[in-house]
Amino acid sequence: MINNTIDCRFCSVVSKANKEDPIGTAITCDHWIIMETPQPWPQEIYQQNPTIKSLISAYQELVFKYKIQLKPVLIAPDREYSEPGLTRILYYYRPAHLFSKFEKQEFIVPENQAAALVTAIFQQLLQKPNNLSDFQKYQQQTSHIRELMICTHAQVDLACGRFGNPLYRQLRKQYAPISNGNLRVWQSSHFGGHQFAPTLIDLPQGYFWGHLEPSVLDLLVEQNDSVLGLRKYYRGWAGLKQFEQIAEREIWMQSGWSWQKCLKAGKLLAVETVAEGCQPDWAEVQIDFVDPLAQIKGSYQVRIESCGEVMTACNSATVMELEPVKQYRVSHLVRLE
Template sequence: MQTQHTHKLLTADCRFCSLVSKANAEDPIGTAGTCEHWLIMEISQPWPQEMFEKNPTIRGLMSLFEELIFNHGVKLKPILIAPDREYSYPGFTRVLYYYRPAKLFSQFEKQEFIVPETKSAALVTAIFKQLLQQPNDLSEFQQYQQQTSDIRELMVCTHAQVDLACGRFGNPIYRQLRKEYAPASKGKLRVWQTAHFGGHQFAPTLIDLPQGCLWGHLEANVLDLLVQRNGSVSGLRQYYRGWTGLSKFEQIVEREIWMQSGWSWLDYLKAGRVFAMEEVTEKQDADWAEVRIDFVAPNGSESGAYEARIEICDEVMSAFDSAKEMELEAVKQYRVNRLVKVE
C-alpha cells in the first residue's frame, strides 16, 4: 500500500460533508449499493427526518419492507420522490417498480402505476407480497398502469432535513436538469427530487433509471455529458458511484471496462462475481479482491468475460454527515491493477 495521502481541508471552515469528501479527492466508485428491485413512491413534501415513523402510509408498510430485506435478503431499494406540478395528479399517487429481469442484464424492467391515494398502500403491499412469492393480485391495479418504459428517470437527492449537503448542492443540480433537460427531451426524460437514498458525502448525488447507475459530486458542467452522452466517457469517471446491478468490488472493475470500451458498454448485458478476496471481519473492507465480469453484446454477436484484481492504493479522510464539528474517518481507495479479457 502506498503512503497515506490526503489533500488538506480545514474542517472548521466547512460544515458540508460533501466538500470534505471532494477536497480530499475521495473516489465515489463502489458506493452505489446493489439492487435487484426499486420501489419508488410519490410522497408530498415536507419530508421530516423521522418521515418513516411519522407518515402513516409509509409506517404501515415498514414491517413488510423489513421482512423482505432482513428476513428474506431481498435487495430492494425504497425511494421517495416529490410530486411534480407537471407530472403528478392531485389525489393520486405514482408508484414506480423496477426489477432485475435476468442474471445478465443492462437495465431494470419497469412498471408504473398512478393510483388513487387510498389505494397506494394496497398496491405497494401487493408488490411486496409478489416478491415474497405469496398469493397476491396485481390485476386490480391494471387499470392504473402506465406505459412509460421508454422514459428515462433522473432522481436527485434534495433532502436537506437528513443532511444539509443534499439541500445545498442537490437543489441547483435538480433545478437545472428539470428546467433545461426535461423540457428538451420531448417527454423522454423526467427529473425528480428524492428523499435521502444514501451517500450524502457525495452530494449532489443522482440515480439514473432504468440503467440503475448512481452519480455523485456532480457539477453543472458535466450534466450535458451525463444526459446526452455526447463526449468522452472519461469526463464522467470521477463522478461515477457505480452500477447497482453489481456489488462494490465488481462496480470498481466495471468502471474500468467502461472507460476502455466507451458508451456502448452500458448497453451490454452483464453480471459479476468476486471469486477471491482478503479475509476480513464484517466491519472491515478487504485490501484486495479478484473479480469476474461476464458480458453479452445487446444483439448477441459477442460474449465473454473480464477478470481483474483490485488492490488498495490509498486512504483518504472523509465525513459521512454534515455538522459544525466534523467527524472524519479513513476510507480505503482502490485501483484496478490487472484487467484481462479472458474469453
C-alpha cells in the same frame, strides 16, 4: 487537502476537496419501490408518514427475513408530472441474472390505494397470492422514459439540500423540457452517500452518480462525448457489489458508451481475509457480459488493490469528525472469450 473543518460544515465539500473516489458506493439492489410523497420529508419520514408506516413491517420481512434486495425511494410530486389526489408508484426489477437495465412498471393510483398496491407488489415478490392484477387499469406505458432522481433530502444531511437543489433545478428546467417526453427529473429522498452530494440515480439503467458539477450535465444527459469525462463522478451500477462496481467502471471507460448495452453480471472470486469492520487490501472479481449488438459474449477477470486512504466526512456538521476511507484501483484486467 482539507484537515481543519471548522469553517466547512458540508461533508461533500470535504470529500470532494480530498479527492475521495465515489466508485463502489452505489447501493446494490434487485428491486426498487419509488413512491410520490409530498414534502416536507422529516428525517423519520418512513416512521411518520401513515401510508409508509403501514408498509414497514412487510418491507422488513422482505429485506431481513427473505434477503430480497429492495430499495425504497420517495420522490416529490411535480407540478407538471403529478396529479392531485393520485399517487405515482414506480416499480423497477432486475429482469434476469445478466441484464443492462431494470424493467419498469409504473402506476398512478388514488392516494388511498397506494399502500394496497405496494402490498400486492411485496406479495408478488414472495410468490404469495396477491391482487396485483386489480391495479392493471392504473398502469402507465412509460418504459421509454428515463428518470433522473436527485437527492435533495436536507433533513437527512444538509449537503443534499445545499448542492442537490441547484442541480435538480438545472436538470429540471434545462434538460427535461427539451427531451420530447423521454426524460423526467425528480427530487428524491436520501439513498445513501451524502458525502458525494449532489448525487443522483439514473433509471432504468441503475447508475449512481455523485460530486456532480453543472459542466458535466450535457455529457451525463446527452452522452455526446467520451465517457471518460464522467469517470470521477461514477458511484457504480446497482446490479453489482462494491468491488464488482470498481471493475465495471474500468471496463466501461475502456469500452465506451457501447458497454451500456451489454448484459452483465458479476461475482467475487477471491478477497483478502480481514477482521470485521476492516476493508480488505485486494479483491478479484469476474464480470460476465453479452453484447447483443455484436452478438458476442465473454468475461473479464479483474484484480482490485488498495491505493491508499483519504480523509472524509460521512455527515455534515458544525464540527465534523473525519475518518480514513480506503481507496482502490484496478491493477490487472484481462478479457476472456
